[in-house]
Amino acid sequence: MVEADASAPCTDPDIGNVAQARRRTRGPSLDKTAQTRQQIAEAALAEFVEVGVARCTMDRIARRAQVAKGTLYLYYPSKDELLRGVVEHALRHSAVYTALQRKKGETVRAFLRRSLLPTMDAVENSERGLLARLVLSEASHAPELARLYKELAFDAWQTYVQDLLTLAVKEGELKTRSVSRSAQLLASPFWMALVHNSLLAPDAPQKLALKPLVELLIDNLFSRSAGDNANVKSQ
Amino acid sequence: MVEADASAPCTDPDIGNVAQARRRTRGPSLDKTAQTRQQIAEAALAEFVEVGVARCTMDRIARRAQVAKGTLYLYYPSKDELLRGVVEHALRHSAVYTALQRKKGETVRAFLRRSLLPTMDAVENSERGLLARLVLSEASHAPELARLYKELAFDAWQTYVQDLLTLAVKEGELKTRSVSRSAQLLASPFWMALVHNSLLAPDAPQKLALKPLVELLIDNLFSRSAGDNANVKSQ
Known part of the structure; x- marks a missing residue:
């Protein structure tokens, strides 16, 4: 038309x-x-x-x-x-880019839950979710959109989370074989929920809920080092 | 044309x-x-x-x-x-549907690594990967394809992994708040790697590697219960 x-x-x-x-x-x-x-x-x-x-x-x-x-x-x-x-x-209208400050004595684990989960959970209805859905359907026809999304959202988010996890390792709160892989893991449920809820089952009464998935992921990631957590201050 | x-x-x-x-x-x-x-x-x-x-x-x-x-x-x-x-x-030409048998004394964790990782790693070049990429780009124009993929691949895989994890819980090898969420987690890196490697950065020299990601995920999932693993037979 x-x-x-x-x-x-x-x-x-x-x-x-x-x-x-x-x-x-x-x-x-x-x-x-x-x-x-x-x-x-x-x-x-x-x-x-x-x-x-x-x-x-x-x-x-x-x-x-x-x-x-x-x-x-x-x-x-x-x-x-x-x-x-x-x-x-x-991206600006997405909570993950709101510069939250770690509270005094707050563990990285607690900060991750506080700063990542609200965005992840709200993603379905946010402009960020709309943008991600657009990328899924348009990336192959609009490579410039894919490039920009990778630079400004995907890579930026990875760097942000990686820096946080590096801090957690330094402070003895997290033991991981690879900080960058762990940061990638934290982004992965976002993509599965997006694919499931907007492509595979757009009319399903039950959406695949992102928040409990990311919560479990953070817990699993940090529980590896549970024994070492005792001496990390938490509030 | x-x-x-x-x-x-x-x-x-x-x-x-x-x-x-x-x-x-x-x-x-x-x-x-x-x-x-x-x-x-x-x-x-x-x-x-x-x-x-x-x-x-x-x-x-x-x-x-x-x-x-x-x-x-x-x-x-x-x-x-x-x-x-x-x-x-x-799907038939995908290793995940090859009916592997658990070896005698093999933990579910070891079996998961043995049965899921080869497929996950090969997915980029398999027909299953091609199909998943097709679903990403076509689902919104071809809802019947999305419905079939959900039924035959997505849901079937979830059920398969969920049954395995239920077994691991029963055998005392795994402690998890939710078997179904854990099964969902295990599928999520697949989607992120697919989106990254075929949509966001199709020409990048460095692909996002799936195998180490899933390996880390399995380890994190089972390490929560590390203390309880000592008395589980492994070969």
């Missing part, structure tokens, strides 16, 4: 970048800018989910976001920049 | 089922029948991967399998039956 438009160019030489626009017009307020940016990213994500990355057009996204096409190009001069914007937006 | 043909009917009233055909012609040998059935299932899987389930036609599958179209309908009278044939074929 939008195929005639699918080859519409995503760059326009007449339109400068946001910085230039600001100089020209004294610029909208920072709040307004952030709001428009978010509005566009949300519309683009919804549009990608609905018609696919390859078939969606800047025209339709502008209409959905209720901004002028020129405004859209001002914020995102190309489709690749828009893709990055969409990925970054969805 | 095959769209003109996409609506070709998948049933033909003139063609009977295999049993009737056998009566008419005295029938091909059982070996020959099994070979033709396999030949068609392999061609169909390859065709599904190449053009998608919705767009592929019985004509193209017959040509690829090098059988007459009538022969194809003889074995698989409808596209849904063909889908089931493809799923069953791919």
Whole structure:
């Protein structure tokens, strides 16, 4: 239905970048800018989910976001920049990226449960979940989306968890043959639940619940060193 | 490229089922029948991967399998039956369905490592891996494929592993809060590796390796009960 438009160019030489626009017009307020940016990213994500990355057009996204096409190009001069914007937006609206601080005396195990589980559990209905589902269905047609998701979500999350587990090893709370494998394990139920709940059994009354799965995984991981946990402070 | 043909009917009233055909012609040998059935299932899987389930036609599958179209309908009278044939074929050619027997005195933990790991490790290049990748990309367009995969692969595997873990609990080798969650955990690295290696980073020189991940998972799962393992016979 939008195929005639699918080859519409995503760059326009007449339109400068946001910085230039600001100089020209004294610029909208920072709040307004952030709001428009978010509005566009949300519309683009919804549009990608609905018609696919390859078939969606800047025209339709502008209409959905209720901004002028020129405004859209001002914020995102190309489709690749828009893709990055969409990925970054969805990730920012995900609790795992909320910078939680470890409380004084809190074990890494307790901190992992406190910081990872709420996101994991909410993932089905969050923008992050929507993005991950989009990646499943679109990655083979939109390699740039897959690349961005890997860089900004998959790898970033691995690094975050790996750093936490390294700390747990250093503090004597965790014994593991491989910190990086253990971090990979912690991400794996996310993918299984996503595949099960949105691909294999989208209409099932019983969803595969992520939270108890990750809870069990954390417990199993840390229980290996249970004997060594006695002298780790916990609150 | 095959769209003109996409609506070709998948049933033909003139063609009977295999049993009737056998009566008419005295029938091909059982070996020959099994070979033709396999030949068609392999061609169909390859065709599904190449053009998608919705767009592929019985004509193209017959040509690829090098059988007459009538022969194809003889074995698989409808596209849904063909889908089931493809799923069953791919699963049969997967080591996890080889009925391994537990050796005398072998712990469930050792048996799990011996029976699950070879399949998991080989999955990237097996027909089962190809099928799972097909499910990722096609499930939303081909709900019947998703339903069949869930029934014949996902649920069947869960039941198999759950029965094994129940045995391990009964024999005092495993302590777990939930056998079914633990069985789910054991499947989860498969999905993460699949998503990583075929969607997020198909061209990466470093694949995410499944075998060490599952090994670590089994060890973590059983180590919770390490203290109780001393009196379990192992060979």
